[in-house]
Amino acid sequence: PDGARFRQDIKLQDMPPKILLSSMSYRHPSFEHSNGGIKAMEEVFALVDKYQFSGNVFATSEAYGTYLTTDIITSELTRNILMALGVVFICTLVLIANFATSAIVLLTVTLTIVNVAGYANFWGLNVDTLFAIFMTISIGLCVDDTAHIAHAFMVATGSRDDRMKQTLTSMGPAVLNGGFSTFLAFVLLSMSQSIIFLTFIKVFCLVVVFGLFHGLVFLPLLLSLFGPPSM
Numbered sequence: 206p207d208g209a210r211f212r213q214d215i216k217l218q219d220m221p222p223k224i225l226l227s228s229m230s231y232r233h234p235s236f237e238h239s240n241g242g243i244k245a246m247e248e249v250f251a252l253v254d255k256y257q258f259s260g261n262v263f264a265t266s267e268a269y270g271t272y273l274t275t276d277i278i279t280s281e282l283t284r285n286i287l288m289a290l291g292v293v294f295i296c297t298l299v300l301i302a303n304f305a306t307s308a309i310v311l312l313t314v315t316l317t318i319v320n321v322a323g324y325a326n327f328w329g330l331n332v333d334t335l336f337a338i339f340m341t342i343s344i345g346l347c348v349d350d351t352a353h354i355a356h357a358f359m360v361a362t363g364s365r366d367d368r369m370k371q372t373l374t375s376m377g378p379a380v381l382n383g384g385f386s387t388f389l390a391f392v393l394l395s396m397s398q399s400i401i402f403l404t405f406i407k408v409f410c411l412v413v414v415f416g417l418f419h420g421l422v423f424l425p426l427l428l429s430l431f432g433p434p435s436m
Contacts, residue, residue, distance in 0.1 A: 278332055357376040
């Protein structure tokens with residue numbers, strides 16, 4: 206009778222009596238963020254591996270599926286973004302043909318991605334498969350807002366300030382119209398009830414806002430202060 210409460214934790218073979226499967230419960234403290242849960246899960250896995258049991262022993266929990274998914278997606282998202290930024294730098298270097306300008310474009314795109322990811326957290330988005338896909342895709346839109354400005358600056362003539370005035374006059378309206386038309390293309394998705402479309406519009410709304418800010422405000426300021434000579 207004293208051990209009756211553990212009856213559900215042991216599966217016995219009838220004849221001859223033999224323990225086929227056993228389990229024991231454990232409990233984590235509550236975590237405010239998934240990072241704490243992932244760390245605790247990894248510590249439990251390490252503890253099980255530390256003691257070399259004779260049988261097949263493993264730790265499992267309903268929350269571990271989410272933690273493992275988040276951990277894997279986070280590492281792969283980081284890798285994919287870094288690879289995409291590397292490709293952005295190579296392409297801009299080939300097309301603009303100036304190392305300093307390409308480095309400034311890369312910095313601008315990186316800051317845009319950082320801003321989008323940071324404000325997505327405040328908007329209630331978590332690191333999941335949808336977020337990882339849309340963040341990777343959004344890098345292509347971020348490049349449009351900066352590469353055109355940087356290229357127009359490099360082909361303009363005069364002082365830095367004069368070249369930037371020419372750039373914002375000739376290319377600025379086109380970049381602004383491009384960002385606004387992109388926003389109009391998906392704004393109707395805001396009325397959707399699907400988590401896929403809601404995640405899409407949140408990420409790309411942030412991409413348009415921060416992309417235009419960095420492309421029309423931050424990048425022109427950097428180029429007017431530190432921009433290289435025209436080609």
